[in-house]
Amino acid sequence: DIVLTQSPATLSLSPGERATLSCRASPGVKTYLAWYQQKPGQAPRLLIYDATNRATGIPARFSGSGSGTDFTLTISSLEPEDSAVYYCQQRDNWPITFGQGTRLEI
Amino acid sequence: EVQLLESGGGLVQPGGSLRLSCAASGFTFSSYAITWVRQGPGRGLEWVSYISNSGGDTQYADSVRGRFTVSRDNSKNMLYLQMNSLRDEDAATYYCAKGIGGTSSLDYWGQGTLVTVSS
Numbered sequence: 001d002i003v004l005t006q007s008p009a010t011l012s013l014s015p016g017e018r019a020t021l022s023c024r025a026s027p028g029v030k031t032y033l034a035w036y037q038q039k040p041g042q043a044p045r046l047l048i049y050d051a052t053n054r055a056t057g058i059p060a061r062f063s064g065s066g067s068g069t070d071f072t073l074t075i076s077s078l079e080p081e082d083s084a085v086y087y088c089q090q091r092d093n094w095p096i097t098f099g100q101g102t103r104l105e106i
Numbered sequence: 107e108v109q110l111l112e113s114g115g116g117l118v119q120p121g122g123s124l125r126l127s128c129a130a131s132g133f134t135f136s137s138y139a140i141t142w143v144r145q146g147p148g149r150g151l152e153w154v155s156y157i158s159n160s161g162g163d164t165q166y167a168d169s170v171r172g173r174f175t176v177s178r179d180n181s182k183n184m185l186y187l188q189m190n191s192l193r194d195e196d197a198a199t200y201y202c203a204k205g206i207g208g209t210s211s212l213d214y215w216g217q218g219t220l221v222t223v224s225s
Contacts, residue, residue: 034211036151043201043218044143044151049211056213087151091210094165096141096153 002029002090004099012105019075021102023088028068032092035064035073038101039084047086048073080106108132108214110202115219122192126219128185128202133214136160136180139205141212142187144198144221154200155187156210169195189221197223 005024013019023033031051036044046055048064051071061076075082083106088099114126128140142154155176156165164176175188185202199220203212 036212038151043203043215044212045215046211046213049206049209049213089151089153089210089212094156095167096156096210098151098153101150 001095002027002093002097004088004090004097006086006088006099006102008102009100010103010105013078015078015080015106017078019073019078019082019104021073021075021086021104023066023071023073023099025069025071025090029090029092031067032090033064033066033071034089034091035062036087036089037082037084038087044087075104078106082106108204110204110214110216112200112202112216112219115200115221117222117224118192119225120193120223122223123188123190124192124221126187126189126200126202126221128187128216130183130185130202130204133204135178135183139208139210140178140185141203141205141210142176143201143203143212143215144196145201145218146195146198149198152198153210157185159208192221192223194223197221 003026007022035048038044085101109131111129141156157176161178173191178185199218201218204214
């Protein structure tokens, strides 16, 4: 199975700061990686798919980069509502796998 | 507006069975693959199963293969997850989610249905 390792586990930042979340895949997943945001009591929301493509309705402050084994989700200027857990997910090979999540505290 | 609405969750004893349903609306259901994802209490996301738009291709996590069966009725815009031989570790909120095209990048999710496994 492809293992996705997210870092850091928790990130505490202030509004207006830049957040950088990492997801490392072993083995590599080409660009078949997505990022989701999940707030308490809610279903996950797709932010980025295929490494760099913003999903419909996602603000431009969210961006994705990377390929192969190393991927990054960047939130350029944090808003209080960005507090959530963020998951990466690969679809390169079965079984689909998720990372363990990064908790972002604003 | 795309909507996915899960139902069928509840309390079941270990070894029991449950069938989850997912009612879809707001898109051409027969054109899209659907995925089941679960989340145990206080835990992360776990992929459970995938079914292609036609139903001809299905995939399962090792943890549920042989016990769970995914199916769909495109004439009714419905997705199902038959869960047999339930274990304590199957307790979770189960989400159905629509993929982008035939992929497993999940752009719309239901609100989830809670399955509790306990004697």
